[in-house]
Amino acid sequence: MYAIAKCGGKQFRLEPRAMVRVPVLETPVGGKVRIEEILFLSDGSKVEIGRPLVEGAYAEAVVVRHGRHRKVRIIKYKRRKGYRRTIGHRQWFTELEIGEIVLGGKKKAAAPAKEKEAAPVAAPEALEAGKPAQAVPEPAAEPKRKRAVKAEAAPKSAKESAEKAKAEAKPKRTVKAPAKGKAATEKPAAKPAAKAGAKKKASDKSEGAGKRPVAARKRKAEKEEPKKES
DSSP, X not given: OEEXXXXXXXXXXXXXXXXXXXXXXXXXXTOEEEEOOEEEEEOSSOEEEOSSSOTTEEEEXXXXXXXXXXXXXXXXXXXXXXXEEEEEEOOEEEEEEEEEEEEOOOOOOOOOOOOOOOOOXXXXXXXXXXXXXXXXXXXXXXXXXXXXOOOOXXXXXXXXXXXXXXXXXXXXXXXXXXXXXXHHHHHHHHHHHHHHHHHHHHHHHHXXXXXHHHHXXXXXXXXXXXXXXX
16 A cells, blocks of 8 residues: 655655655654645555545654755856856755555535426416316527618619710820931931041041151251261
8 A cells, every 4th residue: 555645845655664755844753743635545456546635545654853865066167267166955854654544534525406397387278178287389489680781782874884984995195205207317416526536536646647757857867967077
């Protein structure tokens, strides 16, 4: 036989004559403790599951000693910061020796009372004739009336429809493109000016080319004259 119980916010498996360490309790050594939060209980053949607790079940235990668990070390470290901390902690506990696990009687929930059916109402004619009462059928509910759909608007007169058709058929205004003749006359006017400028440049180059050799010849002649006199 064993049970799963809740003690100190944690769950433990309890068995008779077993030693269990639970979070520290204020009960002195040798004192008795009663654990009433039983969540599950098994008796070999029967199983009781709590919703959330098993009704009437509890476990008895005796406090054996109070102590502390093995030390747990907490290390804090940040690299490249020169920070390092070491902290130790030992959690207190209470050691219990489980005694008996008791399962009390359960309170049976009362069955809900059935509603009494209404007696049939006899028709007035049947009462007068001395016939047995029979249920009078209720009148059927009238079906809900659907809202009438509004009729579509009547078509407009033939004249208005014809005017609309004419307005839609009218083409939109388009921007006229310039005539090809004008563009042809304007473009050639720019070409002769460009040709005239090219001719002037060519004539300037030819004049300069003819003058340069003449000046060079004069310089050579001036240099040669003094040599002949000597």
